């Protein structure tokens with residue numbers, strides 16, 4: 164399987180993102196909210212790299228689709244979302260594709276009374292976005308291919324890989 168982004172590249176980019184987040188928030192406490200399940204690796208690594216007092220929480224979102232990334236209906240489960248009222252929130256997701264997921268989650272969290280809401284994605288696919296949302300922090304821009312690893316799955320497999328691999332050329 165072709166490796167698109169190595170473990171070392173991911174880790175050094177996460178350190179860079181952590182440094183810019185530290186500079187932007189200047190000591191203010193953060194709430195890092197990871198989108199389950201794809202962002203778990205990013206959440207764990209970024210939370211440990213950011214030298215700010217942080218809370219960590221999760222929200223679940225997904226849409227039913229396979230390797231062709233044909234979007235189905237978006238579902239959101241906020242059962243485990245902690246209280247974000249008055250907090251500076253950064254929503255973390257594995258990948259920005261059409262933008263539907265991140266924009267829906269940003270709207271939902273904005274309704275819970277946070278002090279601010281920003282977004283961070285490890286990957287952003289070029290030429291796929293439908294919903295206009297600009298992530299505040301982006302790890303890597305990638306071509307339109309179906310990728311797996313470091314949290315990203317195909318049918319719930321491959322999330323454990325420490326690198327990003329190309330699973331399939333995206334036919335769309």
Ligand code: IMP
Pocket residue numbers: 201232234256257258259260261262263264265308309310311315316317
């Ligand atoms: P969006 O709502 O279209 O932006 O989709 C974002 C979600 O689609 C991500 O959180 C992933 O779960 C999933 N996704 C999009 N592209 C890929 C991919 O190449 N590999 C694995 N999951 C993907």
Ligand code: MG
Pocket residue numbers: 198199200201202224225257
């Ligand atoms: Mg996901």
